[in-house]
Amino acid sequence: MSQAAQLHRRLGGEQFLRTLTDPAQPYHDRDMYVFALDAAGTYRAFGGNPAKVGTRVQDIPGVAGDRLLSAIIAQAEREPGWVEYDIQNPTTGTVQTKMSFVCRLDDLYVGCGVYKTLAGR
Numbered sequence: 001m002s003q004a005a006q007l008h009r010r011l012g013g014e015q016f017l018r019t020l021t022d023p024a025q026p027y028h029d030r031d032m033y034v035f036a037l038d039a040a041g042t043y044r045a046f047g048g049n050p051a052k053v054g055t056r057v058q059d060i061p062g063v064a065g066d067r068l069l070s071a072i073i074a075q076a077e078r079e080p081g082w083v084e085y086d087i088q089n090p091t092t093g094t095v096q097t098k099m100s101f102v103c104r105l106d107d108l109y110v111g112c113g114v115y116k117t118l119a120g121r
Contacts (some may be wrong), residue, residue: 003027004034004112008105020045021053031091031115036108041069044108062088062095072111076104089115 004027008016020027020034027034028048036045037057046052057072058065063085071083080103089096100113 004110005103005105008110012106017045017053020047021050023048023050031089032112034110034112036105036110037069037072038108039073041065047112060087062086072100072102072109076102076109076111080104083111084116 004020007019011019017036019025020036025048033047033049034045035043035047035052038044041057043052043055043057056065057063057069068083068085071085075081075083080101082099082101084097084099086095087098088094097116098113099116100111102109102111104110
């Protein structure tokens, strides 16, 4: 996340979003990726996966999207920190708990998550 925040300070705006999403950039690794949401829950950037840009967190299968968006916004408005939620793992198809570290950068909510079972390893 600190690299994404530095990138935001350096580039800002649309270039920041394009760079985060670019599959050639280091903002994704397996099931971890940096994302940027607007206040409506629309992905403005999605590390390594341009097809996700423009989709909504509320439409992710296996997740309570409105509740997740509210948790992300509440935490990021308070201070950078962790949110925890259940989501369908696209690799296994099972619902697992994921944790994302989120912060607010201008009018965006930026985060990066990891499945909780992997966090302790």
